[in-house]
Amino acid sequence: MSQAVQAPVQPRVYSRDQHPISRAAISDNALKVLYRLRDAGFRSCLVGGGVRDLLLGREPKDFDVATDAHPEDVRRLFRNCRLIGRRFRLAHVTFGREIIEVATFRAPFGAENEEGNIELSEDGRILRDNSYGTIEQDAWRRDFTINALYYDIANYSVLDFTNGVIDLHEGVLRLIGDDPEQRLREDPVRMLRAVRFGAKLGLRIAPEVDQALHRFAGLLTSVAPARLFDEVIKLFHSGAAVTCLDELERFGLFEAMFPQAAECFADPETGPAQRDFLVEALKNTDARIRDGMGVHPAFLYAAILWAPVRREAGARLDAGEEPVAAWQQAGSMVLERQVQRVSIPKRYSLVVREIWELQQRLPRNQGGRALKLLGHPRFRAGYDFLCLRARAGEADPELCAWWTEFQDSDAARQQQRPAAGAPDTATRPRRGRSRRRPRAVS
Numbered sequence: 001m002s003q004a005v006q007a008p009v010q011p012r013v014y015s016r017d018q019h020p021i022s023r024a025a026i027s028d029n030a031l032k033v034l035y036r037l038r039d040a041g042f043r044s045c046l047v048g049g050g051v052r053d054l055l056l057g058r059e060p061k062d063f064d065v066a067t068d069a070h071p072e073d074v075r076r077l078f079r080n081c082r083l084i085g086r087r088f089r090l091a092h093v094t095f096g097r098e099i100i101e102v103a104t105f106r107a108p109f110g111a112e113n114e115e116g117n118i119e120l121s122e123d124g125r126i127l128r129d130n131s132y133g134t135i136e137q138d139a140w141r142r143d144f145t146i147n148a149l150y151y152d153i154a155n156y157s158v159l160d161f162t163n164g165v166i167d168l169h170e171g172v173l174r175l176i177g178d179d180p181e182q183r184l185r186e187d188p189v190r191m192l193r194a195v196r197f198g199a200k201l202g203l204r205i206a207p208e209v210d211q212a213l214h215r216f217a218g219l220l221t222s223v224a225p226a227r228l229f230d231e232v233i234k235l236f237h238s239g240a241a242v243t244c245l246d247e248l249e250r251f252g253l254f255e256a257m258f259p260q261a262a263e264c265f266a267d268p269e270t271g272p273a274q275r276d277f278l279v280e281a282l283k284n285t286d287a288r289i290r291d292g293m294g295v296h297p298a299f300l301y302a303a304i305l306w307a308p309v310r311r312e313a314g315a316r317l318d319a320g321e322e323p324v325a326a327w328q329q330a331g332s333m334v335l336e337r338q339v340q341r342v343s344i345p346k347r348y349s350l351v352v353r354e355i356w357e358l359q360q361r362l363p364r365n366q367g368g369r370a371l372k373l374l375g376h377p378r379f380r381a382g383y384d385f386l387c388l389r390a391r392a393g394e395a396d397p398e399l400c401a402w403w404t405e406f407q408d409s410d411a412a413r414q415q416q417r418p419a420a421g422a423p424d425t426a427t428r429p430r431r432g433r434s435r436r437r438p439r440a441v442s
């Protein structure tokens, strides 16, 4: 039986003294947008993650605004505004690096729609949705109850049409409406959002949503691979990547997106160790996010697809292929199959291949080779990857230790100096300058 909440006739209104959201916690730019819309006579509210995270006492990643102004109105009000999206037409108001996303209230599905602005696919997916409506209607079109809370700049109150505040207090992630299956069919990406918010915010997925996720995981294969690329990055760069992996697997979502890796992990003999390596990589990603360090999408994809590449290369080596060609071909094959489900832009897949290629080159560290490798534009990523493999028991820990030490050696420092201003530029080691020959590790 569905546990979903029914529509309250009126929203619950939490006045300024009944909620903890202070304007000091909202970015100046978001406030600027909210006030200017209000002063021009429009309704304007903060919505989505901004309200949710502030109510949870967390720092929002970004601020989204919902309004009854149409995108063209927003463009007229802000010089620094760009209209984007075909599927959902939105206004982006940019202030330096900060973008405030402004969306017009949307009408419900199936509502009278003279302009024919909603388009559905045969299996019920929303293809286009530019039909505007009221704030109440807009709330019911959102994904989760906790994401449908509005902070109204007119009187600083929080409006709750879907019992999101109660769910937030109880730590429950619930799809809006009484038919979770329909909501997932409309947009299967909501399944990935469920996993991400559940993991990142430590929420329990409501039982009826949990069941629907199990049933509909396969629908993910109908989502455009390019859209999934962004969602995968958001999942694994959420700071809770290890939990996300567990949850994606539990629902069959990982398999839907990464069938090659899932197949490798399912092998009772070799699978657990290969999965351990990915977990090691994700723990490292989580730690880097926690410490405010950079994370690269290519590193993530290199890690997820490492098991399939090893399997493919192994088969080719067994068939007598020459090693360099075997690994290169294996990389091409695995990436080619992968992009049919989740796309990987060329600028990233090239780096993925370089990281893999370095795994073959880093063990060959005798003589001048080590210095040359140090100048490789992806040396650092390749070395980090090698050390993760070592930690997962898949590569020689001494090799990792050797490279760690070598980077600190006089020879390496000398070689690194000219490249200091241009870390991504390979420099040629100067012959005869190194004071100590690197020791080979077999």
Ligand code: ATP
Pocket: 047, 048, 049, 050, 061, 062, 064, 141, 142, 143, 144, 147, 148, 187, 189, 190
């Ligand atoms: P965060 O920005 O922290 O990732 P968010 O909830 O703000 O979380 P956004 O992707 O910025 O997520 O979307 C803003 C809001 O738009 C959401 O809170 C939700 O109300 C609505 N929304 C986003 N994606 C969907 C979707 N696929 N289906 C329905 N509503 C959505």
Ligand code: MG
Pocket: 048, 049, 050, 061, 062, 063, 064
């Ligand atoms: Mg947001």
